[in-house]
Amino acid sequence: TYAMRRPFVGAPVSYREYFRGSLPTHLVGMLGGAVWCLGTAFSYIAAGKAGAAISYALGQGAPMIAAVWGVFIWKEFKGADRRTNTLLAVMFLFFIAGLASIIASGGN
Known part of the structure; x- marks a missing residue:
C-alpha cells in the first residue's frame, strides 16, 4: 500500500x-x-x-549473484573509470570475506 x-x-x-x-x-x-x-x-x-550461520551465509549470497550478473553479464559498469572498477573489486572481496567469516564462525 x-x-x-x-x-x-x-x-x-x-x-x-x-x-x-x-x-x-x-x-x-x-x-x-x-x-x-x-x-x-x-x-x-x-x-x-x-546450522544457522551457514544457512544465513548461503542466503546472503544472493546479492553477490546479482552483482556478478550486473557487472559481468549485463556490463552495467562498462566504460566506468579506474576508481569505480577498483571499488567494485574491493566490494567483491569484502563480500566474499564476510560470507567466509560467517561460515567459519559456525554459529559460535
Missing part, C-alpha cells in the same frame, strides 16, 4: 488501477512470491541441517 501511494518512479496507483492489471502480470507477481517462499523454506531446512 505504501509503495502504491508513494512509488519510487511514476504516479501513485489506486487499488482500482491495481486490480485492472492483466492476469499474466499478477501471475508473475505470484510466481515471485512463490520463489521467495521456497527460498525461505529451504533456508529454514538448511538451518536445521547445517
Whole structure:
C-alpha cells in the first residue's frame, strides 16, 4: 500500500488501477512470491541441517549473484573509470570475506 501511494518512479496507483492489471502480470507477481517462499523454506531446512550461520551465509549470497550478473553479464559498469572498477573489486572481496567469516564462525 505504501509503495502504491508513494512509488519510487511514476504516479501513485489506486487499488482500482491495481486490480485492472492483466492476469499474466499478477501471475508473475505470484510466481515471485512463490520463489521467495521456497527460498525461505529451504533456508529454514538448511538451518536445521547445517546450522544457522551457514544457512544465513548461503542466503546472503544472493546479492553477490546479482552483482556478478550486473557487472559481468549485463556490463552495467562498462566504460566506468579506474576508481569505480577498483571499488567494485574491493566490494567483491569484502563480500566474499564476510560470507567466509560467517561460515567459519559456525554459529559460535
